[in-house]
Amino acid sequence: MVAHNYVFIGLLLLFAVAFAAAPLLVVALVAPRKRSSTKDDVYECGVRTHGETWVRFRIQYYIYAIMFVVFDIETVFLYPWAVSYGGLGMFALVEMIVFLTMLGAGLAYAWAKGALRWA
């Protein structure tokens, strides 16, 4: 029978989950369990928690996330180019320079617009 190499990745995934879950099971069996209402409070320096915790995020995080997606997608184009570069030659390098220049222009635009400012 012939199988894909990724079968091992699947096995490893199952193994890793089991490896992480096993000590938690042992904990459930051996560790003491003494509940108290003070102990179950959230740990915020001993004072009563104030206001809602699950709040809205600042927009800055979203902007960084968008920037990340842009550059992450760019690598989708970069990896195949890099792998097959040996058979493509100078023309591919020039093409990639054009592509990366546009990308760099995007970075410069975001930078100039203050999207990279953490404040």
Added chain:
Amino acid sequence: MQLVELNFQTWLRWALWLVVGFAVVFPGIVAYMVWLERKVAARFQDRIGPNRVGPLGLLQPIADAIKLITKENIVPRSADRVVHLLAPILVLTSAFLVMAVVPFGVGLVPVDLPSGLVYLIAVSSMSPLGIFLAGWSSRNKYSLLGAMRAVAQLVSYEVPQILATIPVVLWAGSLSLVTIFDRQLEFGWYVFSPPGLLAFATFLIAGVAEVNRTPFDLPEAESEIIAGYHTEYTGMRFGLFFLAEYLSVFGISCVTTVLFLGGGTPIPFLEFPVDLLGGSTASLALVNLILLAVFLLKVLFFIFVMFWIRATLPRMRVDRLMNFAWKYLVPLSILNVFFAGIWYEMVIRPGGLTFANWLRGTLVTGVLVVAAVYLTFLLNRKLVESKPIDADWPSVAPATESAR
């Protein structure tokens, strides 16, 4: 090698990797990394470090494990219980999966995926998700702050980290870590070229940031936000985060070694004789033993460097952290892709690594790399001077005579 025959031998090899490698050796290495870090940090701070449990404190990791297992597991009343349980498992799973494609020697690799590097990036970016789930599910403001910082930081440093691998892929012509390793057996370590050195530095810095270690450990900055995303984790659940962090340090050290330092090759530019003693099983075993020993020495060096950095540098401020990723590392690594292409045209395409080629390539790309680094820093400094709001947050006016 995409397909494998599913016979007894394959199953045996996979079972050995799982039972010996992933269940015993890697956790063992991680446990003694913790011991080593405590010893090293102690030496840096003029202390002795653990020395009570066993000779030289060598049984300390075992004592720690027993302690963690017998501790009560406390989940806050208002937390999301299911997600709170899943988060550490997810983070640890991500750390384990990274190790699956690392070639420790010739043929000594769990699996050789043709798209190994993409796989590596995909599974290592699972850990921000777990960290965020941990912080969010705890329903603690400090946890949430830590988680948000963690995601912003991990996402930002992933970009230069990915871009820094492009030169390696370009030169090796493959995404498989095994092929990248094999090419360096023939052509020397990739770190010994100016673009390779720049990529190596970028990758190492971004790697330290990816595993949340000082000076980039903002997500768990204990002086400001208690313990960040794992504030509400006790006992073994905290232990899983701890294990995952050290496993990631080991993983990133292994990956750096394979990508830039030629894996286990002992000498930089010399072709390593893989068929020492005529290619018998015994010679293969000997070769692998040498490669594995050298590999682990290099990995140990990187681990020590990370401990060293932790003992030396203070924590960065969050805005400077993000600036460093986006305004220094990203532009530099984009430029570095060009330099890597020039290196390919000057050295690798015309007949590989002769000394004349190497010297010419090093001179040309060396000038370019130094100029790029210098210009990036100069440009950033000029921009900061012209627009002070970009420099510091909160923007504090310099103390003047009248203000006093």
